[in-house]
Amino acid sequence: MMTENTTKSAGCPDAVVDAALFLAAERGWNGISLADIAAEAGVTLADMRVVAESKSAILKAFLARLDDSLWTGALPAADETPRDRLFDVVMRRFDVMQEQRAGVKAIFRGLLADPLLLLMSGPHLLKTSARMLEVSGISASGPAGALKVKGLTAIYLAVLRVWLSDDSPDMGRTMAALDRFLRGAESIAGLAWRVPGTARSAGADPGNNPA
Structure with missing residues (x-):
């Protein structure tokens, strides 16, 4: 065996x-x-x-390995805003994906091109989003938590499409897109990870709205 x-x-x-x-x-x-x-x-x-x-x-198994990466890094700094902590946790996942970029890209391109397979992956994606929120110190429980989970899932899929075409070694476009979408979710949907004050930018203009 x-x-x-x-x-x-x-x-x-x-x-x-x-x-x-x-x-x-x-x-x-x-x-x-x-x-x-x-x-x-x-x-x-x-x-x-x-x-x-x-x-x-x-x-x-591949998706489970990506999920495992959420638990292996240091806890997000307590003095960061919830949005910054969430940004760091989501990027931790992309960092792991970047290590085997060519193969991961091929798998996700196949996934995104197959509506049935993508639909079957839906429950796992929702669980992944819930885990990313919880690791960031943001509750994913209750009706408000369910809204945050769905919102983060939509953001993750949108940023994933950016990552697939982002060939920069530092994933600059990916970070900028994630920052932009997280800010946009706060201002448009009023998602509960919003905290007053200035959060660290990931290379995007804080005044930008998501495309």
């Missing part, structure tokens, strides 16, 4: 996820099969059936 480290709560070895990312970077997510991934990871199809019997299972 396989003894590789597994992605927390997903049961899929990191070697399998890494193999999928590598191949997706070369051929695109829709251009690879489960057998291709097994061969690249150096595992038998029998083992693959146990740990990941579909590409959707590997996708779930």
Whole structure:
């Protein structure tokens, strides 16, 4: 049986996820099969059936690994505004994605191009947004929390599209878009992470409104 480290709560070895990312970077997510991934990871199809019997299972493990990154960094500084803390936590996720950018881009392009797969990923995206809020010290509970979760999910997907075309090494466009959308959510939707005072800018003009 396989003894590789597994992605927390997903049961899929990191070697399998890494193999999928590598191949997706070369051929695109829709251009690879489960057998291709097994061969690249150096595992038998029998083992693959146990740990990941579909590409959707590997996708779930990949998303779980991204979620794990939310808990590995230092807690956001208490003297930051809630919006700044949220900015830092969301960017922590993009930092991890940037480490294997080509493969991650291929997977997300495949996800965004497949309405059914994107719909199936909806509940996970909502849970991810709730986790990002909670790690930022912002409650995701109750009716107000549900509104914040939905708002952050929309923001994350919008910023993800920017990240997919942001080839700058410092992710400048991505940071500016996230800052702009978070500010816009405060001024337009009045989402509850708003706190009076000046927050740290991520390269965007505080007066800008989201496009």
